[in-house]
Amino acid sequence: MAEASSFYITTPIFYVNDVPHIGHAYTEVAADVLARWHRQAGDDTWMLTGTDEHGQKILRTATANGVTPQEWADKLVADAWIPLLETVGIANDDFIRTTDARHEANVQKFLQKLYDDGHIYTGEYEGYYCVGCEEYKQESDLVPGAGEYEGQLVCAIHSKPVELLHEKNYFFRTSAFAERLLALYEERPDFVQPESARNEVLGWVRSGLADLSISRSTFDWGVKVPWDETHVVYVWFDALLNYITAVGYGQSDEEFARRWPAQHIVGKDILRFHAVIWPAMLMAAGLEVPKGVFGHGWLLVGGEKMSKSKLTGIAPEQITSTFGSDAFRYYFLRAIAFGQDGSFSWEDLSARYQAELANGFGNLASRVVAMITRYCDGAVPTAGALQPADIEIASVERRATDDSWQAIDRLAIHEAIGAAWALVDALNGYLTAEEPWVLAKDPANRERLETVLATAYRGLGTLAVLLSPVTPVAAAKLWAALGAPGTVQQARIDRAFEAELGERVAPLEALFPRVEVAE
């Protein structure tokens, strides 16, 4: 199915000033698995990720470090963000930075068009400004003052009174699109997923939309507003546009038509921007809205949303250095229903690593390859007359292939892995029931032995293909050990059960070696 159809998937772009943690990596991995799966099913796939580099905070930290904001961003991208992708094995097709010329120039083009078409007006922003923080505060950030400031509202951080300031700003008429947005959610129930996210978005839009201030004039690290260079574009407005500037908007109509619209994968915290403001922006510009917006859940540590301020932030390398990138990818996508919040704990991670990856999948590969080596001198045997158990394995392979692909189509990554895993369990059970090590003792059982091993070998091949998007490193090792041709990524995943395999097995090192947990 889906021959050569276009599949364009994005992650949010990272705010470079953040410190990468497993939450960022989680989003990346989810998008990457979907991209790999589609790519391997023959779709014209494109995965985009990148960095968000404008804004006052970055300007400030750059200045504090005595470098220009561009130099600061360059350093963070090179030292933190590109390495993050490598750490968890992301195979993105493009990496956009909001400081790229292709981005900045076309953000201006987009903005100018909205301005020319009357979607932007000049207004006045009024807000509480904290001199200490050098930024506007929401009322929720203010607390009642004490002592000499008794009776006034003060900044929660500095405990000093804030000033009510007015600033000239340009505003985008988000409010004008409320009806069209509601119609969109109505017509396309899966535009915002999962269901809980959709409900939340519906609630927001029904309760009314305020116009969005889209420019700032108190600092200058950003894309200049084309008709008023004393203003720079508000970072979110700037950042969202990466999804189209990266695929040719304003530059190459052909490329743009080929890729757009995209499936966005975002954390549920930024759902509002992606499911409300972004489609409104696109509507204003006369462009197609995204294919869909999927808001995934939080990673919870100790029952609470992971956060660096509470010191629960975990760097991806803490996990990958011990368990490897495959385990990272597998664990978070398998253990957490995609879209829901999920609890992370080292205990759970190592338990699943041991039980599922090492004992389940890894050991299965190991025992099958070892038996073919031992009983057949490494030559892959040919199946003889099939018995019901062998036929059952073949049908499990077929079901795993179909079910997992069908789940991926619904963005149910955890279900897709579960569907593939049914094959791991079936094969382990099959071997125990057929007892090839017993068959091997009597030459009279030779044909049966070879049939069983051929069937198990066939199953392993299917497994390698099905799991390659999730555990690409292990799948490649297994593929090589099976002596299969080319790379496992070249095998069509939507027809995994009939992948072309090999004739001789090669030694296989442990796919997921046992880990001594040092807490």
Added chain:
RNA sequence: GGGGCGGUAGCUCAGCUGGUUAGAGCAGUGGACUCAUAAUCCAUCGGUCACGGGUUCAAGUCCCGUCCGCCCUACCA
């Protein structure tokens, strides 16, 4: 304050529009087996479904209330 979500076996979670003895995985226990990373396979223990009312022939599943937890309330995946 307002809004959302959740509270089901030791742990992580399934339980759709209410309907036979509430399920899975892991952990625990017992057994089988030895090809394999002391792995695998089978069996088994284990729950007053947060609490209190209500609706109903029937509620984990609907309604009301209470308690607890988390999150959102315009710029942290």
